[in-house]
Amino acid sequence: MRTEAEPIVALRAIEKSFGPVSVLKGVDFDLRPGEVHALMGENGAGKSTLIRIMSGAHQPNAGTVEIDGRARRLDGPRDAQDRGIAVVHQELLLFPALTVAENIFTGHAPRTPRGTLDWGAMRRDARAILDRLDCPDLDVDETVSKLSVANRQRVEIARALSRNARVLVMDEPTAALAEADVRRLLDVVRSLRAEGVGIVYVSHRMNEIFEIADRVTVLRDGGTIATRPVGEVTEAALVSMMVGRDIDELFPKEDIPIGETVLEVRGLAHAGKVRDVSFAVRAGEILGIAGLVGSGRTELAQTIFGVTPATEGEILIDGRPVTVGSVREAIDRRIAYVPEDRAQHGLVRPQTIRENVSMAILDRLTRRSVVDTSRETALAEDAIRRFAIRARGPGQVVAQLSGGNQQKVVIAKWLATDPRILILDEPTRGVDVGAKTEIHKLMNQLARQGLAIIMISSELPEVLGMSDRILVMNGGRMTAILDRSEATPDTVGTAMMTGHAA
Amino acid sequence: STWTGGDDQPASPLACDATVTAVPPGDYNGGEPTDAPDRNGKPLRVVDIPKLVGVGYFNSTASGIQEAAKELGSMTVTTDGPTRANIDEQITFIDNYITSGVDGILFAANDPVAIAPVLKRALEAGINVVGYDADAEPDARQWFVNQAEPNGVAKSMIDQLASEIGEEGSFAIVTSTFTTPNQARWITEMAAYAEKCHPKLKFLETVEAQEDNILSFNQAQTLINKYGDELKGILGMTSVATPAASEAVQQNNLCGKVAVVGLALPNAMKPYVNNDCVKSTILWSTVDLGYAAGMAMRAVADGTLKPGDTTFKAGRLGDLQIVNQSQILLGAPKVFTKVDINDFDF
């Protein structure tokens, strides 16, 4: 135990507001060398804002930032970096057109004696850091735009490490990672801790917190609720601290009568990324899809949804073969897809809730191609009520909502299309426990109404908890379909790895 | 490619020798302002709208107009216009000045037809309208001061060229754009005149160079590179192209081997003429052109220049001939040589 050590960073009575909105209201937080201090809280509780203050990106309206016991003013990210604070931001801040090596070293690249950039050293050092992160497969000369989300995440972490930071702040680093990658990341965190680095760790995933954190601080509505050693809290206690009420069950799967087969695919393939996938989903059923990052789950979903139309195979709805050549066609066939990348594919964030919710069904809300705004507003108001979206009203811009509430807008948008088949791709990624339970309840409710649901998730407990059956994918192929009764972390995990050699 | 002059008018080449047949002007075909107030002897507020402002050529016509205004004492002239030779913008300028209520409009048209409706509106508003340098349709203005007849320009240019490169030499042309009416007209007339009087001259090609110094230089340079020894002469059709072509010839050390003949302001050509790289430059006095236009404006307003006149007394320029029904002819284009080029400053 190093509890006696002096904090490297301490935030005292921090307040921060954006215009009239007060986001942080007197937050205290400190970090000691060689500890992992978890920061938890609902979406919009103010975690990222606190981190931006720690990283010098924001200035607090009141309160002090102490580094090594002395009050400091952090004038921008550079200042914070110079004091040994490195941040892995929640929204990955990378340069898509530059190489991995350059991304890692942007802003502090090694120089030759003549003062020019030392490309050789840069590539060597980048390689060394990636090896330390256990990523031998990541090429330092690859441009970042070609990397998968998980690999981009690794680049971002490598960048923070490259600064030899004393303080490493990680804002939801595992949100985009699958179990195996989470393991690898946690190993890195442990070894850094052993080197005496202080780590701030933000995550919505309970199991990670209990596995890695030494202490945990819970924020709610911009205030500190408590800071406790992890050993002194239970999961239930944490949750109730976060949401301010008790949540009885994390994955409340209900037993729902299963109906007729709604969707069936046979031998579906798309351009080498999806190969020969066959399965069926019935009304009222939740089919979970598990797999490693890049196993082709998203591609499969997008093939069914007409984004990347199938190059081979058949899609049958109610037993009748149909073509799905475009998103429009998919919507007409009452298929809905809640994409994994909310900001890119799910929403038009500068526009209002009203405009987003109606976007997929505008043709139904028009009379002679004129949009009926009163019906549209009614639809949005209904969505806000039904999904308990925390917003000022249908006219609020979606970008101003917290992550969880944005996710609810996406779901509302797709349910407005009145689908019979609903595909949810990572529906609770980056969503807090409270909102997560609400989304899970919603899924149950929809299943009860007779929807056939396909849920892709990288969180194994979620897949295991919510699914009636689990389809496991690897390398674009399905390696198993397991019934709820036979699905365990072991069986699913094994299926995720099998065929890996092939 | 054959030249059509940008309009449907036939070419009318002059006689090969120096005989100038005086043609009676014919019946007046210009327009008349409607209900113009009696301006005889009264102060005149006149606006001068050239094709574009900010080029040497129209700066010197403007100074000629100012000279006339100063001499007359009863006329104030503002020069204003578009910064690009653009038919549309010129029209807008004229329109605004009609609204602002001037007594007279002097213009050099970017397009004879396009400018006609707005000039007619000026006449309808009782404004006196006189053109110079580039004409509009006759009934859209009262008089036009013609710096030189196109066939006269063509004759001067081709005769000069033939005298420098011989009757069998090859030449190429650098012009502004194919759509500029004056240049297009002159090239048509040159082709016709050359065919009639210097049939063995060999025309190679015409290149476009906007009104752009460096582009003109580059184009001339390319012509030199392309034709090598075959190229004996370059004709510059604009006051931009001619000095730029001269510069190209000089930088390639081809003085005396490639002749440059063309229209240009004396000032721009002095370096080349003075060091014998170029023998001559052809132009009317642009200052006189503006001066005559200014004088004509006053005379029209006073009623002293009227349909049926066969000459016009233009101050220090003396009597100018009236030709083509409603045009005042400045005279034949002048050929400036080393002998006299240094006596002019414009």
Added chain:
Amino acid sequence: MRGPTLSRRLSASGQEILLLAALVALFLVVGWINPRFVSQNNLTSIFVGNAYIAVAAIGMSMVIISGHIDVSVGALIGVLATVSGLLVTGGYPVWLSWLLPVLLGGVVNAGLGVLIAYLKVPSIIATLAMLSILRGGLITVTGGAWISGLPPSFQLAQFRLFDVPSPVWFMIVMTVGFAFVLRSTAFGRAIYAVGGNPEAAEASGIPYKATIVKVFALHGLIAGVSATLFATQLQVIQSTVPNGLELIVITAAVVGGVSILGGVGTVVGSTLAAILFAAIGSSLIFLNVSAYWLRAVQGILILATVLADMARRGRTG
């Protein structure tokens, strides 16, 4: 390690290779039809007469890589050339007449950079306004009079070194120099960073606003050099804004592979593109393409280059 790196390097500089190939093909084909096209004289003409465009395109490339655009560069070159001419005819020493426009360009465009970075005026609007102001202002101030009577020592662009005209030296040295700056200095990489992702740049400790101001200032300095070449090539200076020069410079930059979205591109590409366009213009005269169709052919060739680039990218990524 070496193999893939080399091939990736090649594919990363694909646009340069494409342009170089196009250039070589053009010289071979047209030279075969008319050998005079590839005579030393003509090659020199192509380079010399268009070096100022290639030089200006270097600055433009950096501006576009930083995620912005400048439609006022032609106007700026016109103004600076005039300033240079007025200085030398006003009796100032020749070196000052070369240097001052360069500095002035830097100052003017630094102001533009402040407007864009600190006052958040979108660059296309700020520079559109600047175009208007410079174009009109120049005429208001000078009345558009030509500047002649320039001393021979002023004609920087007519000097030769090792029998190669100075504009060619400027073009080559500045292209190589700025290629080096962009690739191998922290400032160069900062330009890519702010163009590729401004937020991420800030988070990496690269000050976005200061970088943008520096890029514009540098672009202004380079425009000053371009203006000096422009002003000293002939014995008269047209004190007006050359029409459409900004579009030519922008075209050179984007056809040279600079992404209009920012964050991607090199100055070698833009220089090659500037030369390619000059060579195309010249070759059409050599091929006796009717001058009436010249611009149409140019348009088709720009389109072809761009589409070839798209096809290439479609293949590699």
Added chain:
Amino acid sequence: MTLRSLLRHEAILALILALALAVLAIDNERFFTAANLLNQGRLMTEVGLIAVAMTFVIVTGGIDLSVGSILGLCAILIGVFWKTLGLPLPAAIGLSMAVGTLAGFVNGLIITRFRVPPLIATLATLALYRGLAEGISQAQSIRGYPKWFFVLGQGDFLGIPTQLWLLAAVAFAGFFVLRYTAFGRATYAIGNNEQGAAFSGIDVARTKLWIYSASGFVSSLAAVVFVSRVSTTRSDMGSGIELDVITAVVLGGTSIFGGRGLVVGTLLGLCLVQVLKNGLALSGVRGDGTIVIIGAVLIAAVLISNFLGRYSGD
């Protein structure tokens, strides 16, 4: 909220316009007359027509630099079809407008099929279409159109210049489509997040094709009005008009990055520029001074709305 922040710029612009009108009216009694203002309307019609479509183009995050060249090409074609091919004038006009629309459609194809950024695509067709106009016309002007044709460009209808009716109709159509229809929604959605729009079942390529075709169409319409106004065709017609159009659109508050903008704003921007040109000329400011002032106003308008945008609380 968006509507409010959108209207803010337009409101400021309207205020500036009103101010300019008042100042210029006091300064010169010839300015604020029906005859002068209507005449200004006549002069700004071509830019206005194209600006309406350009608003759509820029809202999608694109740009169309080729509009001036399409105008030139269509103007030439009216003459060529009518005089050289001997078609009846209405047929020549119709055919030329079809070609203009096709030219816009080709822009759209290059942009959507081959994924060429709009700026580059239309920079290339800017040269191509102008080149076609020059090549086809062989530098010939065509003139001598029948009298009835000039009604459009030089005549009046109910005391108002004929082409202003046309501009009003096109502007209203543009306003209506952008503001009230599903197509307008799609336009904004594409400008804000193209992929998001595609995942919502919006046919991005088709929407863009329509918009670029419309841009070609109104450019050809502007060509007809222009030819009728100036009674002649030349291949250099409309060169440089793209900058005037873009000035009107961005001055009107349409974001050059896409996703934001109103037709009303564009019309305000258009009027402001025209009023300044005219009013300043009447007050004795010369043309070169006027464009300096317009440049300054463009920056000032953005600065003011930036300033108010920042401090009015979001």
